[in-house]
Amino acid sequence: MSNSITAPRPAGQPILSGTGLVKRFGRVTALNGSDFELYPGEVLAVIGDNGAGKSSLIKCLSGAMVPDEGHVELDSQRVHFKGPQDARAAGIETVYQSLAVAPALDIATNVFLGRERRRSGPLGTVFRMLDKPGMRRDAKKALDELGIGTLQDITQAVETLSGGQRQAVSVARAAAFGSKVIILDEPTAALGVKESGQVLQMIRDIRSKGMPVILISHNMPHVFEVADRIHIQRLGRRVAVVDPKAITMSDAVAIMTGAKVAE
Amino acid sequence: MSDAVSDAPDAPAPSAADSFSHRSGTFAGVQRLLHRYPTISPAAVLLVATMVFAFFSDGKLIKAPTLGIILQQTAVLAALAIGQTLIVITAGVDLAVGTGMVLTHLVVAKVFSEWGVPAVVALLIGLVVGLSLGAFHGFLITKIGLPPFITTLGTFYIFQSLGLTYSQARTIGKADLGDKAATKGYDGLLLWTGKEITFGARRTGFTITVGVILVFLMYLAFTYVLNNTAWGSHVYATGDDLEAARLAGINVNRVLVSVYMVAGALYAFGAWIQLGRSLSASSNAGDGQINLDTITAVVIGGTSLFGGRGRFSGTLIGALVVSVFRLGLTLSGVSAYWQTFAIGSLILIAVSLDQWIRKVAK
Numbered sequence: 001m002s003n004s005i006t007a008p009r010p011a012g013q014p015i016l017s018g019t020g021l022v023k024r025f026g027r028v029t030a031l032n033g034s035d036f037e038l039y040p041g042e043v044l045a046v047i048g049d050n051g052a053g054k055s056s057l058i059k060c061l062s063g064a065m066v067p068d069e070g071h072v073e074l075d076s077q078r079v080h081f082k083g084p085q086d087a088r089a090a091g092i093e094t095v096y097q098s099l100a101v102a103p104a105l106d107i108a109t110n111v112f113l114g115r116e117r118r119r120s121g122p123l124g125t126v127f128r129m130l131d132k133p134g135m136r137r138d139a140k141k142a143l144d145e146l147g148i149g150t151l152q153d154i155t156q157a158v159e160t161l162s163g164g165q166r167q168a169v170s171v172a173r174a175a176a177f178g179s180k181v182i183i184l185d186e187p188t189a190a191l192g193v194k195e196s197g198q199v200l201q202m203i204r205d206i207r208s209k210g211m212p213v214i215l216i217s218h219n220m221p222h223v224f225e226v227a228d229r230i231h232i233q234r235l236g237r238r239v240a241v242v243d244p245k246a247i248t249m250s251d252a253v254a255i256m257t258g259a260k261v262a263e
Numbered sequence: 264m265s266d267a268v269s270d271a272p273d274a275p276a277p278s279a280a281d282s283f284s285h286r287s288g289t290f291a292g293v294q295r296l297l298h299r300y301p302t303i304s305p306a307a308v309l310l311v312a313t314m315v316f317a318f319f320s321d322g323k324l325i326k327a328p329t330l331g332i333i334l335q336q337t338a339v340l341a342a343l344a345i346g347q348t349l350i351v352i353t354a355g356v357d358l359a360v361g362t363g364m365v366l367t368h369l370v371v372a373k374v375f376s377e378w379g380v381p382a383v384v385a386l387l388i389g390l391v392v393g394l395s396l397g398a399f400h401g402f403l404i405t406k407i408g409l410p411p412f413i414t415t416l417g418t419f420y421i422f423q424s425l426g427l428t429y430s431q432a433r434t435i436g437k438a439d440l441g442d443k444a445a446t447k448g449y450d451g452l453l454l455w456t457g458k459e460i461t462f463g464a465r466r467t468g469f470t471i472t473v474g475v476i477l478v479f480l481m482y483l484a485f486t487y488v489l490n491n492t493a494w495g496s497h498v499y500a501t502g503d504d505l506e507a508a509r510l511a512g513i514n515v516n517r518v519l520v521s522v523y524m525v526a527g528a529l530y531a532f533g534a535w536i537q538l539g540r541s542l543s544a545s546s547n548a549g550d551g552q553i554n555l556d557t558i559t560a561v562v563i564g565g566t567s568l569f570g571g572r573g574r575f576s577g578t579l580i581g582a583l584v585v586s587v588f589r590l591g592l593t594l595s596g597v598s599a600y601w602q603t604f605a606i607g608s609l610i611l612i613a614v615s616l617d618q619w620i621r622k623v624a625k
Contacts, residue, residue, distance in 0.1 A: 084510070085512060088512065100506075100507040100508075100511045101504075101507055102499060102503040102507055102508060102511075103504065103571070104571040104572045105496065105499055109496050113496065113500055113508075113512075113513070114508075114511040114512030114513050116493035116496060118493070127487075127491075128488075128491075128492040128494070129491050130492060130493060132491070160298075
């Protein structure tokens, strides 16, 4: 098998990497010595069949799961995430498939949910008053930066938004707070064609600001549209990292399912 | 309710209108309006109920003394409905709010009359008791994982039994609750909430109590907290979608425990208002209605039993609606049996309306 489909290793050091990651659940081995590298400024797609260990891999990187063996490095420093909060504090933001928005609350409140800002002075320290004008202004800015001009009113409830707009709010939240890495778990799974296109455009916008993105997706056309490199996970390990410009979708799926072997 | 529907068809659509461009017509407009301003419907119910009962009672209901009595009768219910609102916003329910308040007010009355502690200390002991009852709810719900309904159904009986045992079902009267050093016009701190304030002449004027004012101030304070603090946002988010709130980094168990403890502290507040209202302490306080009446007030006020949405202004109006219904039906000469029927129907209409309004989101 030729090497040409394998993606060239980007220059520089990985921003986020995992080495020899192992995760077992009783007698089931979800991760069997899996490696992972994300380089600065790239969109790395992670694909794999059900049970290939995609979500276990991502959970180890986002702090939702602690690996049994192996280690994770952020900026070439070893990190030991005990929970998603640790990863978030280190600059890794994850947009979960379930979106993690509170539908009845407005957009600005959702963008700042769990990280509310208080007013300065005694209003904030004594009366714990939220800085609503400031949060609304910055939430609007975060949405504008991702080109979501259709959201006119930052005070409207998230439940009045379409699926794509809700996804946009989640992604905007991640983009606003993530300082190193953004992880998107199946961001287009529940969306229509037009809305998917908007989300893919947001991914490109995030990349153009220099922020690396990990995209977990089942949707091959979407993966091939935005990914710089594709990490293929199979049977608990990384079997290949391919270049979407040098491989066909059917070959990528063949590697994913084991019908074809890379290298 | 039907009046609210026919009054507001031409209201301007909220700016979310573009997301609803597939929806049109008067009904959808009203639905959107009620969704955006949920206090409109309880306010309309209160207005209509007041006008209807004013008519059937030959104007007796809207005389100044009667209006004062309505506010006084609403005070305890409204005080306890604050905690109930918070709990319902987290998608829970507190069936023990009435017996919790009764137990707390018996403790306050007994330690004051029998131990001879100062009134302030008796109230602080009541606060500790209330907080403990609330913390017990929070523990059962977050650590044992019991549903709030079951938790508070169990403690409903437990608090009731403790109250009866502790008081031996005896009533503690005004003579034992007043301050020994009380001067004329002031019966001491425990009964201060019952002190009357009259506007106008004694017989024809408008009379409220200190308790009414304190309850109103409490509503203002809690409205601020819910709308302007991070804790308030977290309470909404927890009730809206527990898992989403957790993923957003909110410690949902801590939020839930804090909500039940705040509700417990409000048992003590309600106990104080109750002491002033009845000028006595008895295991019969609240007439056994207060438990369910708080839920009625919350539901009529537009707070969703499914969690995540609700306002204190609505609950306050809902509590007034309950009082206006009870007194209005009495003054209109309707039998007490049918009063209960009317309240029941009102709940069903309120929840149906809530379901309809929620469809905006779908």
